[in-house]
Amino acid sequence: MVATVLHEIPLQGGDVTDGVVRIGDTVRRPTCRSSPAVHALLRHLEAVGFEGAPRLVGVDAAGREIITFVPGTAGLTADSVTDQALERLAGLLRGFHDATAGFPLAGHRWEGGSNDDAAPEVIGHCDLTPDNAIFRGDRPVALIDFDLARPTTRLFDVVTTLRHWAPIADPVDRHPLLRDVDAGARVRLFCDAYGLPSRERRRLIPLARLRFGRSYEMMRARAAEGGGWARMWADGAGERIRRAAAWLDTHEDEVHAHLV
Ligand SMILES: Nc1ncnc2c1ncn2[C@@H]1O[C@H](COP(=O)(O)OP(=O)(O)O)[C@@H](O)[C@H]1O
Ligand SMILES: [Mg+2]
Missing domain, CATH: 3.30.200 (Phosphorylase Kinase; domain 1)
Structure with a gap:
């Protein structure tokens, strides 16, 4: 045989x-x-x-x-950067958050804390980068890589996702497919498709700032442990966070106008 x-x-x-x-x-x-x-x-x-x-x-x-194994494509493609793909991604994240309702928020050991000062509401994915979403064409079919999932707020996961997908990033650090998009308009599109209430939208920019500060410190601390985090840090992850925070400061009014 x-x-x-x-x-x-x-x-x-x-x-x-x-x-x-x-x-x-x-x-x-x-x-x-x-x-x-x-x-x-x-x-x-x-x-x-x-x-x-x-x-x-x-x-x-x-x-x-x-x-x-989920068949499809991870990473950015011409199909996954469209507005329709972004709306569907917001729908998938909303569906994921809603599906975690009923899962206990206490009693498990997760990687890291909520990182939002508001009380946790759901289990967030907390790392919804392009590499952690599987698409078929412009349809996101699955979230993968739940290593950083943890109890947090819906808004924190929305902000983390928009960091990568709007993206909330300096154009020099953006993937070429997202370099020239209107990030503020995409923030709005995502919030609409997710169904984010207005009181949460008002908290989005301050939370993005808080997150930048905490991600920077968290990454620096983990980089000291070596391994993949050290590689990311050596590759300029910290500087990219600083540039993204500066980009948000410069474009705050523009992004804010999309959120009110
Ligand atoms: N369940 C899966 N189905 C399809 N592809 C996967 C799956 N898990 C991982 N991959 C592929 O492997 C890559 C790395 O896996 P991932 O779980 O994200 O690990 P890492 O912690 O290195 O980011 C993903 O970006 C994706 O392309
Ligand atoms: Mg991954």
């Missing part, structure tokens, strides 16, 4: 986790200290029928988590 050999195909695109591989219809990822919490969350999402996340299959003999 000839056994089928399933090859390990390294998956690129992530910044942080070394050793993410595809084997057949599954992805294997090293576990981290938040994995028990993330696994409980993935099981909850499956139980409530949320389709926009991989399913947890288990843990393999090497101690890696096994999740389902």
